[in-house]
Amino acid sequence: xxxxxxxxxxxxxxxxxxxQILTSGASTGAKVIWALVIIxxxxxxxxxWIIAGPRGGR
Numbered sequence: 001x002x003x004x005x006x007x008x009x010x011x012x013x014x015x016x017x018x019x020q021i022l023t024s025g026a027s028t029g030a031k032v033i034w035a036l037v038i039i040x041x042x043x044x045x046x047x048x049w050i051i052a053g054p055r056g057g058r
Contacts, residue, residue, distance in 0.1 A: 014042050017049050 021034045034053060038045035 010042050010046070013046055014038050017046055017053070021049070021053070 017038050018035050021031050021038070024031065026034075034045075034049060038049060
C-alpha cells in the first residue's frame, strides 16, 4: 500500500509539473526538454524542475 501511494503522489506531481511547464512562458525547446526529463526520469526530473525549472513572471 505504501509504494502505491508514493507512486500516485509522484504521478500527480509529475502531471502538475508538466502542466506548469506547458503553460509557462519558456521557449518551446525548453518546454519539450523539461517535459521529457520529467516523463523519463520522474523523481530526478521533478527535483531538477523544482530547483532550476522555467519560472513564470518572476
